[in-house]
Each structure stands twice: as structure tokens, then as C-alpha cells.
Amino acid sequence: MVAVESDIVRELMNMGIEREIAELIAEEFDVSELSAGRDELLAAGVEEYYVDDILKILGIEEEGEVKFSDIELKVNRSSLPEKLKDELKSKLRVVRRKLSREKLDSILDRVEREYENAKVEPREAVGIVAAQSIGEPGTQMTLRTFHYAGVGAIYITLGLPRIIEIVDARRKPSTPAMKVRLRGEYASDRHKAEMLAMEIEETHIRDIAKVESSTEDMCVCVYPNKRELLRRGIGEEQVIDKIKSMDMPVQESEDGKLKIYTRNNSYHELLRLEERVSNMLVRGIEGIRRAIVRKSPDGEYMLYTEGSALKKVSKIEGVDFSRTTTNNIAEIAEVLGIEAARNAIIDEMMNTLEEQGLDVDARHVTLIADAMTVDGEVKQIGRHGLAGEKASVLSRAAFEVTVDNLLEAAIHGEIDELKGVTENVIVGQPIRLGTGAVELVAKNYNHRELS
């Protein structure tokens, strides 16, 4: 290793070349020799678009050309968004040899100008545009669709009901589901993935045994189903341990039958005991009703679950938590925070719309997600959320429950500033949007100056 990096190494690294390669180049091609050519550099593993710059540093400059570094530098300095910069750079690289510096500058100017023109004007009613842009395609959506979502036997609410669910910020979706990604061997070995699926799928006593209550000797009888136990890979002792952990008088008989006795001999207690025994969790995570192994589009095995428990699943070995998601947005907000919830709202809405074959611009959906999460918690759009928190009394009264809103406002002596759209429509004034947002003010002209 070189203790002190030479100027060349530093300069190469500034260009984004990895230290190792930079050192290699500095070592191989001594500046004093000036013998390094294009082919040697390429052979040393340098990417093509750096070669010119390296030649320049080494003192072998090719004259009058636009360098890759020029493109990189100038585009990066522009005010364009990241994605546009990348696109522009890759396009410019292709035509680099035909460019002059002046041409490069004028292209950049033009792109920047076009970008500025494409931006939304100040005072444009973006919220209304977003509402209409989702509302119109919404009319083409199937009203009640329960779908298989590509996974056998797992129902997921899609279509309009799902959109409504998201926008209403329900605490629990009607069909909670998770996509659990796996790591390492679990992702490549189907058998291991299936073992994991069984491990998280909730298994109650009632799934693996027959539970009956007998009024004759006032006890609950549990008959474990051997075939079911074997299929799920659960040992009988596990069941026995579980039942014993209840701390009730238990009697085991030879054929595997278990008798659990009541304490007070009351009929009521017997029924409650039966209920409690059959609902006992032998294995799995509460709330995960099913887990199915499927191959993901990238070829890894993953689990689709019916029911959602993000936090608990994260603690299971073999689960790649960083890529595991749920369709329960409230749960995401709780476990991963408000920003993750914002992302989840966007993803869920876009996926639902796309699944229905509707092409809605992501910006509209993003605006909705932003509005729902500005306050740091997921808030619905509607009476109890966005629409209910509007500053204007008239606007709130026009939306829903008119009389209540007016009464409340009167009691508190609220003042309407008439700044929004609805209130100005009500009182018959021009709305303060677009061209209505600006006012002309006459300047006290000096007439001599004008002529």
C-alpha cells in the first residue's frame, strides 16, 4: 500500500475511480515515462469513459474534444433532478465526439429551460388535478374485486375497495397480507422455505387435535390427530407441554388422549375451557393464518402470508426483514415510521391502479401520500382527516355535516379568511388560484420618466 497518496491517485479518485485501480494506474504508468496509451489503460481495467481524463492527467491530452469529465461536471452542476441528469449524461456520452463545448452548453441550457417550463406553475391547484386524475380512472375500476393476486388461495382486496381502504387510512385492511423475503439458503432451497412457512403459520390445538368437552366427568378431552401432527412436523410432547403449561389438572391416557379437568365443576367453566384449549397456539405467529411458498420474479423463494405481523416476522431466523413488506399501512407506520408509510401508500396505490390497467402519473399519488403524512401520522382523507382539518368554516360546512360545522364555528367565533376555493365560490368571488391569485397594484408613476 502507498502510505501517502500521490496527486495522481487523488485526482483519479476524485473522478470516481476506485482507490485500487487508481493506485494501479499510478504505479503502472509513471508520469515521467508518459508511455501509457489508450490500450494499456483499457487493459488495466479502466472503464472507457475515464481513459481520456487519465491520459490528460498523465499529460497525453487529445486536443479540442469534449471530455467525459466535461459532461459529468457540467451536467452535475445544472439544476436538474438526479434522474434527468443520469439520462442526459448517458445520451451525451453517446454523441460526445460530435459535440463542441459550445454545443454542450447550449444543449444544457435548452434542457434546463424545458425542464423549468414543464414544472407546475405557482398557484396551480395541484390537489384538484390529483383528485381528478385518480377519480376519473377510478370510475373504470371494478367495484368489487376479490383477487388471487397471482398467489393460489390467498385473497387480497384489489380495485376500488382497496383504494378506498388506503385513502381512509383504516387501521387494519380487510385482507392483511405480507410478502416475506428470505435470506441465504432459505431463499434458494424450497424445502427450507417450506419449513419456515410452517414455522410462522399459526397452528392452534384445534387444527391438530379433536377437542371435545364431556359433561359426564366435567373435563375437556383432546385427541391429537397423529397424521396431522406428522404432516406439520409437530411432536406430541409439544402439545402435551403446551396444555400442561395452562396449569390445570391434566390426565394423560395411553392412547395419547388428554383430559383436562375443570376446577369448580361448573358448566360455564367447562365451555370456556374448551374454547381456551382449542384456541391455544402450538406454533407459529398469531395472526398469520396461512403462509405459502412461491418463487419471486427474481427467482428466489419467498413467502406470501394471509394475515400480517411485521414485527414478529422480523425476528424469525431466515427472514430478510429489510425486503419484507405488508399491505397494512398502519402497521408499517408503527414499525418503520412515517416515511416508510408514505412509501407504502404510494406503492400500494400505484400497484392497485396498475393491476387494474390504469396509468396514473405517480406524482398525483405522491401528492396524496404527502398530504396524508404531513403531520407525522397517517391521516385519512375525509371527514376525520384532511377535509375535517381545513381552516375554512364554509369549506368544511360545504363538505359534510353542514349544520354541525356551522354551529361549532359559531360557538367558537371562528373567522373565515376566504382564502380557499370553496369559500370563494360560495360567496361569489373569484377564486384565488392561477391568474386569480395575483393582484395588480398601480405604481405611482413618474410621468416624465415614462415619456
Next chain:
Amino acid sequence: MKKGKVSILEHELVPLHEVMTEREVEELLNKYKIKKEQLPKIKASDPVIKEIKAREGDVVRITRKSRTAGRFLAYRLVTK
């Protein structure tokens, strides 16, 4: 972070949150000509805020991935 525990900061849905220095905050507020309270909020009880140990009154810079812009900076004020 405890050993074996998975950090939520590594989750693909969680963007990078950074606490901003006072100078950065001032620059930001001057740039947009706004007051701190006009920024979007994030709760002090937010799991990410707890993880990065930000406090009430701090402003966090969030580097979001954007479908349209590639990368996008957003800011939130930590509130109760």
C-alpha cells in the same frame, strides 16, 4: 443496536433520515422563506426518530427515492 436485532433503518421502505445542524436548518428556512413550524412534521415517537436519536425541535433531512426525480430531499420537524 443489539446483536442479532435487525435495524429498521436498513428496511427498503425507510429512506435515509439525518439530523441537520443548526446552520443547515437556518439555510433551509432562508431558502424557502419559511418558519420552522411550516415544515412537515415527524413525531418524536416515530421509530426512525428514536433509532437516530433525534430530539424534539430538530429538523431531519430525508433523502427519498423518487419515481420521477430519482432522488429527492425532504425535511421534517420533529414534534411531540
